Amino acid sequence: MITRLSTLFLRTLREDPADAEVPSHKLLVRAGYVRRAAPGVYSWLPLGLRTLRKIEGIVREEMDAMGAQELLFPALLPREPYEATNRWTEYGDDLFRLQDRKGADMLLGPTHEEMFTAAVKDLYSSYKDFPVTLYQIQTKYRDEARPRAGILRGREFVMKDSYSFDMTDEGLDESYAAHRAAYQRIFDRVGLRYEICKATSGAMGGSASEEFLAYSDNGEDTFVVSTAGDFAANVEAVTTVVPEAQAFEGLPEPVEHDTPASETITALVDWANSAQVLVDGHEVTAADTLKCMVVKVDDPRAVTEGGEPVGPQLTGILIPGDRELDEKRLEASLEPATFELASEEDFAKSGFLVKGYVGPRALAANGVRVLADPRVVDGTSWITGADAQQKHVVGLVAGRDFTVDGFIEAAEIKEGDPSPSGNGTLELARGIELGHIFQLGRKYTEAFDVQILDENGKRAVPTMGSYGIGVSRMMAVVAEQRHDDKGLVWPVAIAPYQVHVAVANKDAAALEAGERLVTEFDAAGLEVLFDDRPKVSPGVKFKDAELLGMPFLVILGRSFADGIVELRIRGGETLEAPADRIVDQVVELVRKQTAPLAG
Amino acid sequence: MITRLSTLFLRTLREDPADAEVPSHKLLVRAGYVRRAAPGVYSWLPLGLRTLRKIEGIVREEMDAMGAQELLFPALLPREPYEATNRWTEYGDDLFRLQDRKGADMLLGPTHEEMFTAAVKDLYSSYKDFPVTLYQIQTKYRDEARPRAGILRGREFVMKDSYSFDMTDEGLDESYAAHRAAYQRIFDRVGLRYEICKATSGAMGGSASEEFLAYSDNGEDTFVVSTAGDFAANVEAVTTVVPEAQAFEGLPEPVEHDTPASETITALVDWANSAQVLVDGHEVTAADTLKCMVVKVDDPRAVTEGGEPVGPQLTGILIPGDRELDEKRLEASLEPATFELASEEDFAKSGFLVKGYVGPRALAANGVRVLADPRVVDGTSWITGADAQQKHVVGLVAGRDFTVDGFIEAAEIKEGDPSPSGNGTLELARGIELGHIFQLGRKYTEAFDVQILDENGKRAVPTMGSYGIGVSRMMAVVAEQRHDDKGLVWPVAIAPYQVHVAVANKDAAALEAGERLVTEFDAAGLEVLFDDRPKVSPGVKFKDAELLGMPFLVILGRSFADGIVELRIRGGETLEAPADRIVDQVVELVRKQTAPLAG
Incomplete structure (x- = not known):
């Protein structure tokens, strides 16, 4: 057509x-x-x-x-x-x-x-x-x-x-x-x-x-x-690649420290290193700290014995300090339950929550459900909040000094994390x-x-x-996926037309030759977009052709008198081709791009 | 397929x-x-x-x-x-x-x-x-x-x-x-x-x-x-074929009569014939009487000088007594104005409207717009209401004894009316x-x-x-347009499938033969619906085929062993045909039905 x-x-x-x-x-x-x-x-x-x-x-x-x-x-x-x-x-x-x-x-x-x-x-x-x-x-x-x-x-x-x-x-x-x-x-x-x-x-x-x-x-x-x-x-x-649980033997007992103005992980790590705290004999990094986020989880499935909805419940989420909470991951893990971060008011209402210094022990002691990142396996030792103003605890060991109610995928994924497949990194x-x-x-x-x-x-x-x-x-x-700064670059399979033919000369003979050529393309079963606009300059025609993005642009220009047309493959090379061979050539290129897929 | x-x-x-x-x-x-x-x-x-x-x-x-x-x-x-x-x-x-x-x-x-x-x-x-x-x-x-x-x-x-x-x-x-x-x-x-x-x-x-x-x-x-x-x-x-206007000369003057209990056209005609009234020397029929319907017309285009909508206006519609008002025709003629019939209240408010005895004269005298059926041309003489209880007037002549403000297509069309084209009747x-x-x-x-x-x-x-x-x-x-009491009868052009093949024998050999046949139909470019249900009786298969309505039903039945199939043309004849010729035969029938139209 x-x-x-x-x-x-x-x-x-x-x-x-x-x-x-x-x-x-x-x-x-x-x-x-x-x-x-x-x-x-x-x-x-x-x-x-x-x-x-x-x-x-x-x-x-x-x-x-x-x-x-x-x-x-x-x-x-x-x-x-x-x-x-x-x-x-x-x-x-x-x-x-x-x-x-x-x-x-x-x-x-x-x-x-x-x-x-x-x-x-x-x-x-x-x-x-x-x-x-x-x-x-x-x-x-x-x-x-x-x-x-x-x-x-x-x-x-x-x-x-x-x-x-x-x-x-x-x-x-x-x-x-x-x-x-x-x-x-x-x-x-x-x-x-x-x-x-x-x-x-x-x-x-x-x-x-x-x-x-x-x-x-x-x-x-x-x-x-x-x-x-x-x-x-x-x-x-x-899913997080879970490290192996560690034995408790030989792990030092937790020690509480005064850690003034250390509400952030960065401040806490700075304090630890200035206080020359060592973990496993190395300097402390954010990965050695444990964040205790407090959220409210509303689970539509949770009802009282009387059948009333239980409503939002305080929940602690434990995440290694080198990672942010990924709210979308937490949301997906909790679904159909929903969550929101605990508010100032929630903190005010629950005296055991010491903002900036929340630790897993007070949560558990006060009946708050605690869900941990899967890396918080038994025997891992953490620097975390001591549930008192300006205090943190060093060497708090999971499974020994605190327990959790379950694990949850809520921490961000980082480039370089190990792949769950066991091979390579992410x-x-x-x-x-x-x-x-x-x-x-x-x-x-x-x-x-x-x-x-x-x-x-x-x-x-x-x-x-x-x-x-x-x-x-x-x-x-x-x-x-397929465009450049000039326009669209369609694959043959879904291009509106497979071939775009533009007549770059304004004389009637060129237009007639164009008519003959598009008729040949049509007879060969191709769909042709024909730029036959008589008063439009070649420059505008080429710009439009690039913008519209058909896979093959055939130009009848000055060399057409010598039997030569130009073939521009959109997003690819530009060739000169004999006018009497161009239809076969384009048919072949179209055929190649739409050949049945292997398999 | x-x-x-x-x-x-x-x-x-x-x-x-x-x-x-x-x-x-x-x-x-x-x-x-x-x-x-x-x-x-x-x-x-x-x-x-x-x-x-x-x-x-x-x-x-x-x-x-x-x-x-x-x-x-x-x-x-x-x-x-x-x-x-x-x-x-x-x-x-x-x-x-x-x-x-x-x-x-x-x-x-x-x-x-x-x-x-x-x-x-x-x-x-x-x-x-x-x-x-x-x-x-x-x-x-x-x-x-x-x-x-x-x-x-x-x-x-x-x-x-x-x-x-x-x-x-x-x-x-x-x-x-x-x-x-x-x-x-x-x-x-x-x-x-x-x-x-x-x-x-x-x-x-x-x-x-x-x-x-x-x-x-x-x-x-x-x-x-x-x-x-x-x-x-x-x-x-x-549009009504309009009779020619008549000269007034020689037409008798209108005469008022007491016409007790003659609110309907039938009663009026009965009265006229019992009173031996003649019109043009023949017995009175309903066509000699003129109904004056009173409606209220609301024209959204009609506004006062101040730009306010005028609102519904009383309007008289004159229609020969042998025709009903066609509300759809009146509606179409008035559009974008709308109408409703005058209510008891409207009659009560306008003392000059005598229900059952309304005539064109009182309407005009009281400033009500009067629109007449196009047949009410000058010189036509009518028996119509005399605007007084139990009284009609005989010989009231349009253009002489009353005038109208315009004509309107509001009367029903009847079988046998002359065609507006001037040829034949409707x-x-x-x-x-x-x-x-x-x-x-x-x-x-x-x-x-x-x-x-x-x-x-x-x-x-x-x-x-x-x-x-x-x-x-x-x-x-x-x-x-295309069905019978058994089901649908699709034309080839829009049938879901052109051919329906049903295997009427339950043995495996018949089913295999059916498979071969539908493959041949498919290869010939036809769309085939194949009733290959193994446990369904031939009777149910035929009933379904008739209900579904494909143009051609090919049945592999008992005679198939002798190389014969049955071809039922939906809505047409049933033929026996050699199994080895059936594909060509159906292809030919399909081709005939979908041949390009003349012109």
Whole structure:
């Protein structure tokens, strides 16, 4: 097919839009792919829609290939199914809620576990119908607090969501593995650089969970990869490599010291070294100190005997002094419970909490639950608060001088930490979530009371997986990874057009030659964007071509009279080529880039 | 491609859903094409989604072929553009409104004139950019008061809407004609029986307007066609054939009569005939009488000198006694004014209105505006109310004894009325609106102040056309027109699969033969639905096949051992065919049904 720039509904912009911070947002707006309609809500102009449809096509092909069946649920949904799973409330402000003319509560679907589960319950009743995997490519709505970065995090966006239903846990493992492989093919086909990261299961209550994170400095997610290449995880899902417990024998007894004005770790280390305190015979570092953070944890599952919620409870979090508390990791570890830092008022109310000098002993003595970083194993010796103004204790040994109620992943991950895989150390990277695969288990099938007759005629509840890909986001992620200061650099697989032909001479003969050439490209099965604008200068045409980012730009310039055209590979080299060979040459280059993937 | 019924996410139902009234609704639910999620909101199951996508594909092909450019606007829209055109308010309860987490007013788009107009204003500034036609295939929302008939009138539905922008009125005529031709191709390709009906322009204020109405006894619209085949129109758009005015000479003077208990036309005619009143020498019929209906008309455009709205005004509507008032026609004629019938209170307040005996003379004498049916031309003589209890007047002549302030189309259209085209008479039919094409004019471009530089460097406002097709509705309309008591009867163009293959023998050899056959169909490029369910009886398989409605059903039954298969053409004949010829035979039948249309 041939599209002419002289008539295409497009206006490129030389200036970045005022509200754009990241390259994909700036470039997709400047190049006329998308346009803002409201905060976090975008219109798709012709070029953007073509790329979106190509991404959808790749996702659809791979989902179909794995045997998933496509259907399409509404975006406008009734409240009741989301009430059944409590998500009507749990979603909070992220959910777009509305009422119809009769006052019935409705919502704009943020994800469709409820609808798919209800559909399976409606249609299926025997184990013979299983396993089944269903998917849709559909417009979703989430009222993000801070919609940002254009289509990278919109409030109306296109998602592929799929759901597997299996009668056995082994079946779920297989469905999960099939999705994992399909997702790899999808992201490989669009040429993304990404890691499959271990993720937390969170409140969903399932087991295995992995995120596909695309490398991007503008990503909101931090993840780690092992230098040995055998481990990647979202920071929330990294488990600390636990040192071995030490014997107590020979460890000195704890000694309390006056440590004036040493509320901070730095001040404490300075004091220790000026007081010539040694730990294991070496100078004290922050890693030898133990921070006792006090938070209030509110666990919705904790109720009194009378069934009343227990409400927020003081909790101590022990963390080696060389690390900060990572609130996101703590949040993930506590989920579904939530936390906030203890306030001045909390300190005032609990006399045993001496701000700046809190230690594990007073917490335990006063019935406060204490959760420690996994490094605080038995036999480790710490400099920590002595629960009295201006006093610290040196040589307080875990398991001997204090005990904890449990361990928790709450400390920050640092570059160079040992990899949980046992090989190499961790490197930190920023990423954008492309997809998430998740073994949900029976939470939803139980909520909807899905009863299936098994081989023995007994009722059984199928187990579910939930899998998502941000389809419209993927376009922005590709733009984040593939651009230069001149514009977008699309891979062939999702470029709106494979070839861009520009006539750089203004005479009618050149334009006619261009017409002949694009007809040949079209006949060869390529999609061609033809810059046939008669009164636009070659310079502007080239600038536009670079901004729009088609993989191959063919220019009919001065040498065309001598049978030579210029071929600029976007993001690559520039060649001269014989005009009568150029179609074959580009066809070959396109073929190479879209060749079936190995495996 | 091959899809197997053994794994397809489908459950056919033997019973009609309780809420279904029309065949398309019953059958599409029973056959597992769609499923209700909320009132007027439907989920698309795999078969339904395939047909929907095929319809979208046909619409897209024809829109692209006419040079329209596809883009995609959001469904979730900000209030402001709809405020600019007053539709935020005018849409009333039909609009889904909501607020985001920051309290900003938003809506779910019911139609997108505003967004397209704003986009053209944003991108284009010179006459050289015009004409341009833009379209989208998109999910729309209208909070219908009575969502009915499944996907025939849903609250969430798929629509193709397009908008043409031209610098001249002649250009608009061309864009309109191009749409009209494209719509004909679209509806012809899916095999619909329809009429292109003249429609009213309504409040949109434009000029030419036509509706594509599909024949259906379950339609909500009534339309007329001329027996001469040269005229079709929505009843609201039919103009009365006006008789010639008559000379007054020789017409008898009006005479008042006591007409006790003759408030109704029937009673009045009975009185006239028992009193041996003759009109033009013949017995009196209802057509000789004139009804004076009193209504209150509220015209939002009517304001006092001080700018206050005038409010509802008494208005007399004169209609020949053999016709009822058609409230929809009156409504369309008055638009944007609205009306209601005068109440008892109105009669009580206006002493000159004698209920059951109102005549045109008292109305005019008391300053009430009088609008007459176009048949009430000068020189026509009527039996009508004498504005006094129990009294009528005979021989009251229009133009001589009373005058009117104007004419109005408010009387019902009757089968046999003369066609406005001058040829034939009108027949009445019921229909469902498939599409609407409409010359909008400059209403929206003016509201958004779209200023374009013309060839002389002067600012000009482009003129618009607005065109819509109910894409999801089209599927229901085809089902309405094409079904029998056993199920759906899809045309090849939009059937989910072209061929349905059923193995009627339960032995493994038959199933294997079926596998070979569907592989051959697939290799020949056909889409095959394969009923490979091993434990389902032939009877149930045939029933399901009829319900699902693929165009061609191939059965491997007893004669298959002798090289014979059965071919059942859905809605047509049943043939026996040699197994080794069946693929070619079906390919040929499919080719015939999808051959390019003449012209």
